[in-house]
Amino acid sequence: MKFHQLRYVHEVVRQQLNISAASEALHTSQPGVSKQIQLLEEELGLQIFQRNGKRLIGVTEPGRKIVALAAKVVLEMQNIKRVGDEYSREDTGELTIATTHTQARYRLPAAVKQFMAQYPNVKLTIHQGNPAQVTEQVASGEADIGIATESISKDERINCLPCYEWNRCLVVPPEHPLLKSNELTLQALARYPLITYDFAFTGGTLVSKIFHDAGVQPNVVFTAIDADVIKTYVNLGLGIGLIANMAYDAVRDAPLHSLDCSHLFPNSTTYLGVRRDAFLRDYMLNFITMLSPQYDKRTVQHALHQV
Numbered sequence: 001m002k003f004h005q006l007r008y009v010h011e012v013v014r015q016q017l018n019i020s021a022a023s024e025a026l027h028t029s030q031p032g033v034s035k036q037i038q039l040l041e042e043e044l045g046l047q048i049f050q051r052n053g054k055r056l057i058g059v060t061e062p063g064r065k066i067v068a069l070a071a072k073v074v075l076e077m078q079n080i081k082r083v084g085d086e087y088s089r090e091d092t093g094e095l096t097i098a099t100t101h102t103q104a105r106y107r108l109p110a111a112v113k114q115f116m117a118q119y120p121n122v123k124l125t126i127h128q129g130n131p132a133q134v135t136e137q138v139a140s141g142e143a144d145i146g147i148a149t150e151s152i153s154k155d156e157r158i159n160c161l162p163c164y165e166w167n168r169c170l171v172v173p174p175e176h177p178l179l180k181s182n183e184l185t186l187q188a189l190a191r192y193p194l195i196t197y198d199f200a201f202t203g204g205t206l207v208s209k210i211f212h213d214a215g216v217q218p219n220v221v222f223t224a225i226d227a228d229v230i231k232t233y234v235n236l237g238l239g240i241g242l243i244a245n246m247a248y249d250a251v252r253d254a255p256l257h258s259l260d261c262s263h264l265f266p267n268s269t270t271y272l273g274v275r276r277d278a279f280l281r282d283y284m285l286n287f288i289t290m291l292s293p294q295y296d297k298r299t300v301q302h303a304l305h306q307v
Contacts, residue, residue: 003077005040006070008033009048012141017056050129066269075141079279086281089151092121093281098134098143102197103228103270106163106246119283130198130225138273144284147291149278150205158273159304161249163292165269167262168207169248171234171241174255178240186257188214193221193239195230197282207242210265219276231256274304 008026014031015021023030034054048063048145049056059067060104062255085093097113099108104126118125127137128237131148138146139157146152153160170177172191196207211218224230227247234256241256248258272288274280285297295303 001042001043002036003073005036006073007041007077008036009067009119010070010074012037012049013054013059014142015064017058024265025203050259064285071141075275075277078141079277082279082281091283093283094123094125095124095145095284095287096127096143097145097146097147097282097287098129098137100131100134101128102234102244102247103147104128105227106244107270108291111287114290115283115287118286122283135273138275141278144197144278144280145288147270148273149268149270152273153269153271156271157276159276160262160271160273161288161295161300161303163270163272163290165267167241167260167264167267169245170249170259170261171231171243171253171256172259174257175235176240176257176260179257182262182271184261186211186214186218186264189240190216190218193219194242194244195222195224195233195239196220197227197230198225201240206268207265276305280304 008022011022011026012019015025019033020030023033026033037048044066046066047060048066050058050060050063073076081094097108108126112124112126115122127134127143131151134143134146135152135155135158138152139155146158147163152158153162159194163205170178170184178184178188178192187256190211222230223232224233227243229240230241230243231247231253233239242261245258245260245262248256250258272275272292285300288300289297292300
């Protein structure tokens, strides 16, 4: 049994049983990946994958156990390499962040700019997705750090640190009747076509629950993953927009107006998560303090169980 065989198995599963995609990600040949997996199966005396001809169509019951163990081995080898790099190549490496569009667009830029200035030799990659996708990328080891609201803090595979709290605002065109309202209510929002985040995205499930618990049915006519898209359609007169308050700027977003909604919805917390058994390089810890300056590096290490 060889490490690269386990790595091939891990990557094939990560690429949804697509050997061609796995070989491309591994920078090797497709026949080479297939051959090494077959050699491993012969050595173990079992089938890891179910096949239809040459095509992989599933993972066998013993194969699922092998796949889980292979993932742990791959991660531990990654950790070992990171420890070595930490002492031999202190300011060189890679950092992959998984986050939602709202965080990437409105919260991360300042920290990213500071980080890249301090660590020009670190390759920084940002993956965008919904909170469930962010959570899975961190749990699988595809991303080093995940930044999202809600679901990431509930996954037992991930240690989380609260970064900041935020709420929502309503963006409306100029002269909209709600601008003259004395008090903004859920019932008032429900009287107009509403454009908001896809409920799989930032704070969407909480918004849906608040409306449901109040017995109010919002008239959601359009959903998007991107606050800029929501504002675009509000500008077109297709409805009013419910977005994260960090996504509105009075100058940049003119002529739209903003109405505070913090009295209608509880604050949401954005969490930063790392896989429980991942080793964090020093520059990764420093990025976290840049994003959340209320913490020092030692506090981050303790909160994420890195010491």
